[in-house]
Structure formats: structure tokens, C-alpha cells
Amino acid sequence: MPGKMNPRERWSLLLIDELPDRPPVYPLVTCHAARVYNCDLIEYCTDGRILAEAQLEAQRLYGHEGLSVFTDVGIIAEAMGSKYHLREFEVPILDSPLITDTAMIGELGPPDPTTQGRLPVYLEAIDRMYSAAGDVLPIFAFIPCPFTTAAGLRGVDNFLMDTVLEPQAAHDLLDVSLKSAITFCDECILAGALPMLVDPLASGSVISRTTYSHFAKSYQQKLIAHLHRYDLDVTLHICGDTSNMLDLIPQTGADLFSFDLADVDSATDAMGDRVRLVGNLPPHGLLPSSNLSVTQGTNSIMEMGLKNPKGFVLSTGCEVPIRCEAQKLHTLINIGKNARYEEVW
């Protein structure tokens, strides 16, 4: 149909403070794509071609408006030396952290994204997606923030305790994690993706405002500053409950905030004049077992989202579950696609 914007066009208007015809619809379809493509998670997480094809296939099925390059939050920590366990039906998880003693931190350096760990998988996937559909679909490379990478290097419990017991060691580890994130971001950009920063562990469900400010936010800030130097629009995604830190988010410099357990209205109050919001149907609502009404939930989110002054992207609060029920995701996406801003011109 003539006159219908494509996803790239819609996003590009959103990012220059223009209202597109409607908010982009971008649920975080990550490893669920493997299920759509009918491959196992090990293939999906280790083969860039498969990751790319699965993403493209899922996008063709659902028609959501962005491709997501994401397997797990350990991607950088693994490339630096932590061991992750790959599994057929679930996402990779941390097996043994590299840093068993804080004295080891000094020897760490950023990985080479073109050779180390599964970083080349991301780069190949991005390159393939970009060549296949980069003109009409933005590609988001999910980059773990330093806080999350540091936890992957040190072990979650140990790293969280380091923030209390050995703050200097925690900062040293964060510094090298930051350098690694920058190195990886640069390669993802060159492959054609826009970095989307994810910091699941920097969640208000896990750490306090103070810990967030000192150990997570300042590194998010530095990473975002690096990307801003290239004039890139940065999405920051934090999982879990962020309601106690909403007011701090604009300080990171993030252009878009993708969030989970906070309501859109509160997020609008806290940052709606400066930050575009991306959210936030609870992912469990998409499971076959859930009796949450996707229609009701999405409608209410959309209603709030349309009012956010700086713009809105309809999404899920976190990753779409691997076993998501297709029909439920279709429902969310259709509601999004039927929403309208006032006439463009």
C-alpha cells in the first residue's frame, strides 16, 4: 500500500523528535527466533548464519520492526575467558567465572571481537542481516554493560560482594569491562548494527540506588558517551524493577530506555521529556500457561506510551520467552500496528 512507512523510516523519525505514523513495534524477539526457525539454541548461539536467518525468519513471521542480535549477557565475559555452558534448549549460562581472585584483574584486557569467544558470531549475524534487510530494518546488537560483564567475569555473588568489600577491585574490573564493551560496540557498528546496552544485573531488583550510581550508572554513562561521540542513539535496557531508579536513568545519557517492571506513566513522569520509552508488556504474559490478557495489557501500555512526549516504542519488558505462544505475540504486535499518532502531514 503506498504511503506506508517502513520500520527504518518510522524509527528514524522517532529519533529526530518527529512523530511517525505510530510508534515502532519492537518486542524483544531474541532466542525465541530459534524456536521459530526450528533450530536448537546451541546452533543459534554459535553460528552467525543461523542466528541471522532465524532472526529474519521470525521477523517475516511476526512483522516486528527491528532485528535483535542477542544470545546471552555473558557474551563479552566469555570472550575474555569465563566459561559458559551452551545448552540445546536454553540460553548459555555461566559455568565458571574467570576471575577467582581479584588479584587477577590487572592481567585482563579487552578481547579481539573478530576472533575471541562467540563475538564473531554476532558480527557475522549482523553483517548478514544488514546485507539482507538493513535498508528497511534497524538491527540492534545487545551489548552487555560493564556491570553485567564484570559479574560474568567474577561470578555474580562474588562481584556483588566486591562492590561492598573490595570496591576498588570492582572498579578495576568494571574499567576493563568498559574497554571491552567499547571495542565490541565499535565492531558491531561497523557491521551495521546500533548497539543496545543491556544491564540486567544493574536492576533495582538486585542493587540499591547507591550501588547503581557508583558501580553501574557511571560506566553506562561512559559507554553511552563513546557512542554519542559517533552521534548514535542509544537504548539502555535494564531488567527487573527499575522504579526506584527511574530518575537516575537520564543521567546515563540514554536516548531510549527499555524497561521491565515499572509503569509507563511513572517512567514518563521521571524522564518522558528527555528519553524515549521502550516497553513493557510482562514477558510471562506471552507464555501459553499465562492467563494475563495480552490485549488488555498491551492496550493499557499503548495508551500510556502514546502520551510520552519524547516518543514511544511498543515492546516487551524483557526478552520474549523462548516458548512464547505465537498468537499472543501476534496480538501484541497487531495492537501496536493499529495505534496511530495524529496525521503526519
Added chain:
Amino acid sequence: MHELYKQIADAVVAMQKDDVKRLAEQALNEGLPPEEAIEKGLAAGMTRVGELFASKEYFVPELLVCSRAMNAGFDILKSKVVEGKIISKGTVVIGVVDGDYHDIGKNIVKLMLEAAGFRLVDLGRNVTAQKFTSAVITEKPDIAALSTLMTTTMDSMADIVLALQRENSDVKIMVGGAPVNEDFAKSIDAHFYGDNAREAVIGAHELLGITI
């Protein structure tokens, strides 16, 4: 209450492992009953920590460090406990559901329940429905506690609840974890959903009809 108990509890809350150790040894030297020092010192401290966690003054890092302090004291005191002096309030089998290896939440709940006087059987991470049901058969717990941090594995939780019910066991099921909520818990027929470790402790008491 002995002043030392209060000091032990304070040291736990203040995350001071060395102080807790010193005070625990002092309690033993002064001939105080170790089980009392555990209950009124360490456990009382952890209860306060739990409250601080629930009121969002403490978060996971603080909780972990407090429990590290508590454990240091516990190691010293428990060796001197006379058999049978501590009466368990009930048995809880606990685990992170199949597919998920994130055990921070589970460990916190375990810690708090132990501190509150429950006997815990920790099945660890990535626990399958089969493993859960066989643990229920062998351990005969009063409660099965399931945790997950990831949205991607919430379905495993539903599967496990179903398997436990199929076993027709009387075990009460409680669930928790970042992506889980009341609605979801209801939808999979769990008996209790706890938003945090403190609620889990209250819930465990409620499920077993114990007044705190």
C-alpha cells in the same frame, strides 16, 4: 536478652564478619548456649537484614555480605550445639527451575528460611521436574520452593508445579523470582508467591499455619 546477642545481631546487620566471629567466640567463652546465640544473635540479625531487604534499604550485595558474616558466626557456634536443641519449623526443598542457573534469589530465600528455623534441602540450579518430584518423595518436605530469574524459563516452573501435583503430594508450593508475579503464580496453581525473601519467610509460616 544478653547484651552479646544484640551485639552479634548488630554485627550481622553491619556486615562485619570479623566482629561476628569474635563475638561468637566470646559467647562460647562466656558459656552462653550456642543455640541461643544462633537464634537470638545470628538469626535475629538476619531477620533484621531481611526487613531491611524488604524495605529496600538493603539489596542483594548487602544481603550476601551479611550472610557471609552470619555464616562465619554459624560455623563457630554450630559445632557446640547439643543435638536436638534446635527444633526445625519444617522442611523446605528449594531449587532454581530447569533451564535457569541464576541462583542469587534462591540462595537469599534459602538463607532467610534457614535463619528463621526451617530445614532446607537445596537442589541447586537447573532442577528438572523429575528431580523435584523425587526429592519430594525422599525428603518429605512441607514446602517446595521454586525460583527463576529468567522469563525464558518460566514455563519450566509451570511444568514442575504440574509434575508435583501429578505426584499427588501434599507439599505446598511457593514460587518467586524477578519475572514471576501473583497472577502468574495463580495461573500455574502455585500456593504462594513471594515478592522477596522476607515475604517467602512469612509465606512459609502461613502455609504451615505457624505464627511468627
Added chain:
Amino acid sequence: MTEPRQIDFRQWHRLFQQVPDRLVEEIRYYRHLPQAEWSQYLFPPSTHVVYGNRLLRKLKFDNSQAALRLWGFVMSEGERIYRARQAGMKVIAVMGDLGAVTPLVYSFPNIVAFYPDCLWWTPFLMESRELFDEAGQLGLGEDCCFVRASLGAFSRKAYFPKPDLCVGTVGATCDDMATVMSEAEQLGVDIHYFELPHRHDGDTDKTALSGYLENQYQELCRRLEQATGETFSPDRFRETVQKVNRMRSLIAEIKDLSGAPAASPMGAVEMMNMEFAALSYYGDLDECLAVLTEFRDLMKFRANSGQGYQNQDLRLVWVTPPADPLLMNYIEELGGRVVGSEYLIHQTTPIIDTKKDPFEALAEAHLKATLMGSSAYRVNLVIEQVERTHADGVIISGVFGSSHCPYETAPIISALRQKGIPVLSFDVVAPGKRRLQSQIFNRMEAFSESLKARKKRRAG
């Protein structure tokens, strides 16, 4: 200053780290507005790659700060026009005029002009058929010139804000532009038609033509007054024209500097971008002057110090802009350098007399260099370029469906052949047709080989 080199977007991404923060912070457009984060534009090609400009991954770029600035300025134009509207400026689209009416438009305050026809290179930059397909759905298929992409852009409403007025120039300009305009009008765009008289030859009565053009400009001026709510001011006009003249002189000077030195001092794509600034100043006249001034200074420095690219020895004149910048890169890879160009924008070249009545001055300048008319006029322009730049050969990149190409390409080729000047002519292919494009590459290779052999023979 660093040795001139052509580098790819990957190398620029790294090199950009060395560009001082201060510069990135300072270089902005719309300096008359309060500084906003969005007004910075000194960013490397990789930035624009991320937003879907896929061709940039294949192009080579000059490694100077001046060229980076030019690229940044060109690539930020789309956003700039939107920001202009957000800042309360009036937005005037100038279509098909090829630079004729922009000086008048810019002499109104708080106004910005842009050239929708330039969207024709967007499908090439993005390696995308989206805008062509969109135009196709609206009835303009492959038998229309690549400017049909601008119809796609009008339809999608995502490339520029709705213009307060669209000046649609017809008559002595490309017919396919007029087709696009009439289709855009169907989409609700407010168009003021501006008719250009055809090229004159020696016998034409210039007074009558001039009078006619003056009327056209006066009428347009009234429409602009209506659209902006401002009154035309001759003083402001003179002030604007002085700037426009400065720009035109700068462009002429830069073109001269590019052909003179022994080694090529600048890439052909950068030169084309530079030259196209004359159409609508990329949406900011003042900043455009600053960009070109820095560019000129660099060119002067390189010319004076004899610095340039290595191994580009074949001197070529390029006729008709290629829409696909990769073609220019390719000829450079084959050892060619573009020393002269004839991009059909002669209307942007004459100096406008600031002492005369504004409308008379505009008409007079226009008549010095019109677009359409006798083919001999354009043939002479090409020949003159070839002789002046001592070119070894000429490349004519035609555009299928463009009205002037079938009429003018043949006479240009025949005139060049008569003079013994080798010429390669082809039609540029739309993105997505890789096989056809590789045929062009083959022909370019053969052409450059034969030129090299010819040169060798002559030297021997």
C-alpha cells in the same frame, strides 16, 4: 596535515577517535539558533552506515577533516530540514529548478530550502529499492528517471517535513521532474509552478526572455511572501546574493584547483557533493559557506604542496551526475581522476549582479546559463571542459528515463569523437541489479585500459 589518501568507513571510524572533542562540539549547523545536541554534524561515515546507508560500507572517502565535514554536512541534511521546521522556520521545497530559484528563496528570513529531487541518490546510498518501489506503486516506474525516488519520499512522509510551499520548476528542465511534481501535487503538496524558458541561441530576443523570467521571479516572490508572511526586502536579497555569489565563486575555484595539480587532490564523490551544494546549500547557506571555505583551503594547501592521491593518472571529465557514487570510486580504483564535470547545473554558476534590480539580476544570471535548449550549447560546455582540463577521456553516465539524456548524449558523443576524444557512455543501473552493474564495471575497466594504452603510445 596528513598525506591525502582515500580510506574506507572502517578506517574513518578509527581515525575519528583522533578528531579533537572540541571540533566535534564546535562544528554545528544553524548557528543562529540556541545550541542543541542535534546541531552537531561532524561524524564519520560509520554513523550513517548504522542508520541504513549501506553503500557507505563500499565507498572510499578522503581522509581530511574538510572532507569529513562535507560528508557530515551532506548526510545530516535530512535531519536538518526537520530541525528547521521544529525551530519554527519555513520549509520551501525547490524542485526541478537546479539552483535557479534558491537565491530568491533564501533571501526571506527564517526560511530553509531543500531540493527533493536529490532524494534520487537515497536508493543508491541505502542500496534499497524502497523509494523506487513506492514511486512505482504510484505509477512512476522504471521508464521515469531516478528522481522518481522523490515521489516515493513525498508519499512515505519520512524524509522531509511537509513543505510550506513547493516551487516546481517546469519548462526548460527535465520532464521527468515535472512528472514527479504533478504526482506529488496529487498527494496534497502545495506547488507553485515556475516556468523556465528554453536555452537561447544567438538570435533569440533576450529582452523578451528576460522580461518573461523577471515576471516569473516576481510571481514566485509574491507566493513566498504569502507562504512566509514576510515582505520581500531588496536589502536582504542583496545580502543573500552576496553569499550565494561567494559560494559560486568558491565552487568554481575548487573545481579549478581539483584539475590543476599533478596528483589528484580530492575524490570525485566529494567533488560532486561539493558542487551540488550550489543547488540548495544543503539547507543552511551560512554553514555551507563555512564548509566550502574549509574545503577550498584544504584544496589550496594540497595544490600548493603538490599533495594528492597516488596512481590516479587518467584525466577524465564526467558528464551527467551518476546517482551511484560507487561508479566514481571505481574509476578511481582503475587509475582515473575526475578533473572536470558537467552535471547539468549550469544555472548555479553565474555571478548574480547585486547592483541591478533583484528580478532583473536573477533573470540575467539565469540567461547566462540555462539548462535546456539547443544541444550544441551543452556540447560546447563539455568540449570546453575537456580542453581546459586536458582530459584523456570522458565518461557519460546516462539515466534511463531522464528526458535530456536521449537527446543530448548522442550529440555529445559525436562531437567528442570528432575531436578524437575517447568517450565511455552507459546508463546507470538501479540498486539491486548487480549483474548489470558488473557489466558497467567491465566497460569501465576496458575503457581505462584503452586510455592507459593510448597514453603510453602517445608518450612513446
